[in-house]
Amino acid sequence: MSERPVLCVxxxxxxxxxxxxLVRTTKWRGLWGVAGGxxxxxxxxxxxxxREFREETGLELHTVRYAQTQEAVLSPEFHKPAHMLLVDFFARTDQTEIVPNEEIAEWRWLELDKAQSLPLNTFTRTLVELAQKLEQA
Structure with a gap:
């Protein structure tokens, strides 16, 4: 276990x-989230x-913009004890074909208003809610 928080995107x-x-990874105990690391x-x-998106999904991103920062301190949703600073972005891609690495167990493309129908991890739920608020503004 690290003695310092880990910076993740x-x-x-x-x-x-x-x-x-949205992706289901091996690291969030079966919950859905976004790719990153x-x-x-x-x-x-x-x-x-x-880089993380290329490695995990094969996608090239563009129009990347900052969304929010969250802190995950010993989250029971994560597969091991960790203190992470999660810097979240919104981005776009021109591709739809996913080439998953070993961390991605499953993936889905869906409308933003349907994202909450999946069992999302807490941090992704917050990110999706922010996107929905900005869409309505």
């Missing part, structure tokens, strides 16, 4: 048809989210 991504991508030394946050 993730993004809610819209595909070319306006649907968003740790920021590496020397990377900007935007570079990290682009």
């Amino acid at each position: 993730g993004a809610l991504v819209w595909g070319p048809d306006g649907r968003v991508l 740790k920021v590496e030394w020397g990377e900007t946050l935007e570079q990290a989210v682009g």
Whole structure:
């Protein structure tokens, strides 16, 4: 276990048809969320989210913009004890074909208003709610 918080990035991504991508990973105890991961030394946050998406889904992102920052301290939803700073983004992609790595167990493209129908982890639920508020503004 790390003695310091781990900096992580993730993004809610819209595909070319306006649907968003949600994934079920091995790290969130069967809950759904967004792809993402740790920021590496020397990377900007935007570079990290682009790299993580390429590695986990095969997608290239564009129109990446900051959404929010959340803190996950010993979340029981996560597969191990961890203290993470989660920097969330909104982004777009022109692709829909997913090439999953070993972390992605399942994925779905769906309308934003249908995202809450999946068992989302708490942090993704907050991100989806923010996107819905901004869409209505």
